[in-house]
Amino acid sequence: MLNVGILGSTGRVGSLLIDDLELDNEAKLSACYVSSKLTKSIPENTVVTNEMKILLDSCDVVIDFSVPVATQSLLEEVVENGGNKPLVIATTGFNKHQQNLLIEASKKVPILYATNMSLGVAVLNKLVTLASKALKEFDCEIVEQHHRHKIDSPSGTALTLAEHAARARDLDLDKVRVSGRDGEIGARTKDEIGVMSLRGGDIVGRHTVGLYNDGEFIELHHTATARNTFSKGAIKAAKWLVNQEPGLYSINDCLGL
Numbered sequence: 001m002l003n004v005g006i007l008g009s010t011g012r013v014g015s016l017l018i019d020d021l022e023l024d025n026e027a028k029l030s031a032c033y034v035s036s037k038l039t040k041s042i043p044e045n046t047v048v049t050n051e052m053k054i055l056l057d058s059c060d061v062v063i064d065f066s067v068p069v070a071t072q073s074l075l076e077e078v079v080e081n082g083g084n085k086p087l088v089i090a091t092t093g094f095n096k097h098q099q100n101l102l103i104e105a106s107k108k109v110p111i112l113y114a115t116n117m118s119l120g121v122a123v124l125n126k127l128v129t130l131a132s133k134a135l136k137e138f139d140c141e142i143v144e145q146h147h148r149h150k151i152d153s154p155s156g157t158a159l160t161l162a163e164h165a166a167r168a169r170d171l172d173l174d175k176v177r178v179s180g181r182d183g184e185i186g187a188r189t190k191d192e193i194g195v196m197s198l199r200g201g202d203i204v205g206r207h208t209v210g211l212y213n214d215g216e217f218i219e220l221h222h223t224a225t226a227r228n229t230f231s232k233g234a235i236k237a238a239k240w241l242v243n244q245e246p247g248l249y250s251i252n253d254c255l256g257l
């Protein structure tokens with residue numbers, strides 16, 4: 001039985017992870033990091049802690065759906081204090097320092113980092129690479145829609161999709177990404193990639209990658225209709241990751257895509 005520790009156990013996705021693990025025949029909840037209060041009932045003997053070291057020591061693998069500062073503390077425990085467990089990281093909104101820390105930690109333990117744990121988005125990333133490369137003359141624009149509670153923008157998934165689109169055209173996303181248009185901004189430049197966010201209601205997650213030309217356009221849509229798409233994807237990733245060597249893996253590695 002795989003012992004899973006959760007960082008972000010009180011959150012929207014973390015709570016679903018607890019439910020999914022309850023029903024899983026190969027994995028179970030062994031530890032929860034809780035910074036505020038856990039209101040959900042959890043199996044007896046589950047370790048509840050607000051120390052990263054204890055979380056890491058009390059499981060075989062950590063699944064993280066939290067906030068960037070919490071992920072940072074988890075990664076620091078690995079890089080600075082020798083914490084030694086595989087990590088499935090799903091949190092989004094990292095700054096450059098946190099991204100570098102992720103790379104450092106992956107030299108010591110296996111880390112699967114995915115801004116979206118769904119199979120559909122894993123395939124969408126592939127489709128975007130293909131379409132962006134084949135349709136180099138088309139204008140690429142990405143729109144993401146999420147629930148009103150989401151704190152980061154644009155979504156991690158939208159940024160990953162944009163990275164795929166940019167890389168397929170040999171462009172540096174940091175140089176071509178446009179995150180808003182307002183006022184007399186002038187005509188669209190050829191290489192820019194717009195990444196725009198809408199927030200409202202309970203939208204679980206919707207991403208549209210559009211490729212627009214004179215006379216025709218393509219739009220590729222992915223819609224997550226249930227949040228446990230992500231928790232189930234992360235558990236599948238954890239089962240795969242525990243058999244890997246230290247390194248930085250993507251969801252595509254896990255899915256063989």
Ligand SMILES: NC(=O)C1=CN([C@@H]2O[C@H](COP(=O)(O)OP(=O)(O)OC[C@H]3O[C@@H](n4cnc5c(N)ncnc54)[C@H](OP(=O)(O)O)[C@@H]3O)[C@@H](O)[C@H]2O)C=CC1
Nearest residue numbers: 008010011012013035036065066070090092115116117230
């Ligand atoms: N990769 C993917 O497939 C997906 C990724 N996500 C990402 O996962 C993250 C969480 O999403 P969601 O569940 O909706 O968010 P929530 O706001 O519902 O949950 C956030 C969790 O983080 C915890 N947390 C907040 N601050 C700290 C801290 N300083 N130290 C430790 N824990 C802390 C909260 O605990 P407390 O209540 O104790 O504050 C809570 O459990 C987001 O970054 C989101 O973008 C979401 C869905 C899918």
Ligand SMILES: O=C(O)C1=N[C@H](C(=O)O)C[C@H](O)C1
Nearest residue numbers: 092115116150155156157205
């Ligand atoms: O915060 C969310 O809810 C989601 N976050 C991820 C992201 O930022 O891409 C994945 C998913 O779209 C839901």
